[in-house]
Amino acid sequence: MTETTQNPVTAPANILHPSGYLRRNPSVLWFLLGLAVLTLAVTLLSPAYGGGGISTSFVKTLGKTLCLCLAALAMDIVWGYTGILSLGHMAFFALGGYMIGQWLMYARTQEIVLQSLVAGPLPPTAEEIAQGVGSQIFGVVGGSDIPLIWGFAHSLPLQLALVVLVPGLLALIFGWLAFRSRVTGVYLSILTQAMTLALSLYLFQNDSGLRGNNGLSGLQNLPGLADVSQDFLSVWFFWASALMLALAYLLLSAVVSGKMGSVLRAIRDDEARVRFLGYPVEGYKLFVFVVTAILCGIAGALYYPQAGIINPAELAPIASIYLAVWVAIGGRGRLYGAVIGAAFVSLLSSWFTGGRAPSIPLGVYTIDWVDWWQVLLGLSFVAVTLWAPKGIGGVFDRFQGLHSPDRKGQPLGPDAGSLQESEAVE
């Protein structure tokens, strides 16, 4: 093996005495700056706080995109850094949405029921209110009793706790069972997909207690804020989403640039070796799985009030596959890659499927993007996998003059798509 020096050998002192976290991670500053500029621009262009250069629905689209970026960050930690290709993380995302949706729907319906009962001769009893709320929410699935799982729906703090606890606990139980048996690779992906599918099919049933295929709706209306227009609410949610994304990015980049990141990449590349160093590999995987599930839950809880509706189709395995595609196209194993991939592909997707993309007449056939977008996305995923395994993030490497050695056929080391270490600390 020839000893080609890829990057100049820096003095040992530098590697052992890293100066300043931000100086080692300039991408964090650029990211925060970009997010701040975007937030300012959206605020100043929004109908609520500025000229109205963009519509409220576009503010919502952008806010939702930030939530998807947050989920992509989580996916990147699980897949890009730890090497667990989970095809179930959008289930955690949707569960977060369901949990916040329960409160939104319950509290809002209660307001409406109270208003309608106020005209009566006697003040309404608690039973009447419950019956009213029950028939309003569950009439659509032919019931009027409030199921047990709505027991906490009256309380915002409790449902917020569930946003964290439900995805977290599900990930803990599922991950414990899967990792303990040392299920890895494709089998683990299939297992996570099965979990997602089972959950989705369960929620499609009318007696699941979450309104079957109707899902939860009207989530854009915040209880107690009926007279605040959507113009304002959309910007507030955008701010909240941006703040959450910024916090998660800061936190995760600190985590992956330290020893934790080193252990996770080591697990991705050779987990047996990590075990012989004394690290409880299963514990690390479980930790990462649960933390990222919680992050996805939080992202979902911010997403669905902006989307307004959630139904079990949101949990379908395809959603989680999209998440993996975003991360792959953006460049896995680097946080900014995940964000760029999610933002780029999901915005492009809403442009193509929104009917605004011009159709291409071919004479005998017209390419209508609403139908053909999926095909284009699928092809670009194949193309990225084959020819640009680093995704869009690879473009940044070009700018920095970084290129990783061609390692085809090497028995050891990471797969070609994962990031090389010197790039990870850039």
Place this chain on the structure above:
Amino acid sequence: MTALLEVSGVSVSFDGFRAINNLSFSIGAAELRAIIGPNGAGKTTFMDIITGKTRPDSGSVTWGERAISLLNLSEAAIARIGIGRKFQRPTVFEDQTVAENLILALKSPRNPFAALAFVLTGEGRARVAALAAQVGLGAHLARKAGELSHGQKQWLEIAMLLAQEPRLLLIDEPAAGMTLAEREQTTAMLVGIARTRAVVVVEHDMEFVRRLNCRVTVLHEGAVLAEGSLDHVTRNPAVIEVYLGRG
């Protein structure tokens, strides 16, 4: 001398094939031992049993002064109580720098929360620098392990093993792929390490074993065939019959 590791009456079969057959072995706290044997003698399976990768069908493996059984511990737990293993092929984390590889191996609490809270102290820094210098990688700390030559990777792995501060080192063919000068350096180092720790070396190269100048255990068909000094075992007719005679 009380034994640090005591393997007694261990057997293991794979699909009816007896890879290890009623094997007994023990090593003291500061001892160098070479294990030789023809291919298929069960050397690697023996290491797998000690490090928890393979569960034996019968027998016991006990460790330390309090004679803890290793049979119910996970690989990671066995590594944490002080057994380090070096594989034949260098297995370093190619995508990480030499420094990161060493920091990963550095003795420290291994749970995820400790990894989150981990800060490289001055002491740890000095230790990493010293270990790298010891194996001649002092100038390569910032390089990715994947860029190193085969021999350098072997050295890095040895340094990682030392960073774990194990009480027992299991080393599979350390001299494979090394130059003559490197072999001599390796011999000196192993002898040095064995002054304070137990070292088990599995090796094919008889010249290398001779230079180690230590007790030798000959394995054959999953059991100990002979044990003693190299000269002693090489005079053993049974050993000549199965191993040396054909070499």
